[in-house]
Amino acid sequence: MRHVAVLVLLLVAGCSPEGDGPAPVGPSSTRNATVAPPGPSDVVHDPGAQLLDVRVSGRPGRRTVTSAWLLGRRRAIASSDDGFATTTYVRWSTRTARRYLARPQDARSAVGGRFGMAGLLAWAVPYVASPGRPRVAELGGGDGATLFPFEAVSRSDGYGWRSVEVPLVDGERGYVSGGVVLPDGRLLVLLDHWSGDRGGHPSPVWHGLWASRDEDWSSYAPLRPHVPGQEPAPEGSTWTGLSGASGRDGVAWLTSWDDRVYVSRDGVRWREMRVR
Structure with a gap:
C-alpha cells in the first residue's frame, strides 16, 4: 500500500517515477522529428x-x-x-x-565551320510545321560567355550550306535566346539582350521577337504579336526563350518572364498552354 501511495503522489505532482522534473508535454518523438524533403x-x-x-x-x-x-x-x-x-x-x-x-545539339558544342560559319559557334533551330524533306538551320555567333551573339545564319537542304551575315541594328549587336523557321520560310529569333544594354537600363532597340523580312534571312524587323492574357515585362523583353519542334506537326513555343508558355504554328497567332 505504501508503494501505491507514493506512485499516486508522483502522478498527481506531474512527475514520472524515473525522473525528477515535470513530464514532457506532447509526444516525445516530435523533438527529433525530421521533415521529409519536397517530392x-x-x-x-x-x-x-x-x-x-x-x-x-x-x-x-x-x-x-x-x-x-x-x-x-x-x-x-x-x-x-x-x-x-x-x-x-x-x-x-x-x-x-x-x-x-x-533537344538538338547544344549551341556551344557545335563548331560553326561545319555549317559554313568558320570561327563561330552554331545553334541548331527547327523548321516548325514543315512537311517534306528534313532541313537544317543554324544560328552562328562568337563566344559571348553567357549570351550568344547573333552574327550569322546558315541552312542546308541536304545539298550544301548557304550562309549569310546578320547586320547590326543601329550599331548594336543582338544576343539570341532561340529561334525557329516558320512555315512561310522566314526565320524568327528572340533577341532579348543587346550590346547597348547597361545595367538596369536596356538599350532602346526592340527587345523581343524579330523576323527576317523574307526568305534570304539577311535583314530583320521587330515582330510584336498580340498574345492574349500576356502581361508585358516591367523592362526589357517579355520573352525569355524561343524554341520549337520540327516536322509536320511541330510547333514553336515562347516562355515568358512570368513562367508562362505560348505555342504557335505560324509565329503570328499564339495561345497559352498549361505547363503544370
Whole structure:
C-alpha cells in the first residue's frame, strides 16, 4: 500500500517515477522529428518554383507537354499528354532530363565551320510545321560567355550550306535566346539582350521577337504579336526563350518572364498552354 501511495503522489505532482522534473508535454518523438524533403510534385506546384525548360510534342489535340522546375536547389520534371489532368512527376537527374527533355545539339558544342560559319559557334533551330524533306538551320555567333551573339545564319537542304551575315541594328549587336523557321520560310529569333544594354537600363532597340523580312534571312524587323492574357515585362523583353519542334506537326513555343508558355504554328497567332 505504501508503494501505491507514493506512485499516486508522483502522478498527481506531474512527475514520472524515473525522473525528477515535470513530464514532457506532447509526444516525445516530435523533438527529433525530421521533415521529409519536397517530392517532385511539391517542387513543380510550389508558387516559388521557377520554370527552367519546356518541350511540346505530339499532334494537335494530343500534345505532350514536359516542363522542368527549380525550387531552391531542387529540380523536378512534370509531363502530361492530357492538359495536366493526369501528370507524371520525376526528380531531375541526367537520365530523366535526357529522357524527357531531349533537344538538338547544344549551341556551344557545335563548331560553326561545319555549317559554313568558320570561327563561330552554331545553334541548331527547327523548321516548325514543315512537311517534306528534313532541313537544317543554324544560328552562328562568337563566344559571348553567357549570351550568344547573333552574327550569322546558315541552312542546308541536304545539298550544301548557304550562309549569310546578320547586320547590326543601329550599331548594336543582338544576343539570341532561340529561334525557329516558320512555315512561310522566314526565320524568327528572340533577341532579348543587346550590346547597348547597361545595367538596369536596356538599350532602346526592340527587345523581343524579330523576323527576317523574307526568305534570304539577311535583314530583320521587330515582330510584336498580340498574345492574349500576356502581361508585358516591367523592362526589357517579355520573352525569355524561343524554341520549337520540327516536322509536320511541330510547333514553336515562347516562355515568358512570368513562367508562362505560348505555342504557335505560324509565329503570328499564339495561345497559352498549361505547363503544370
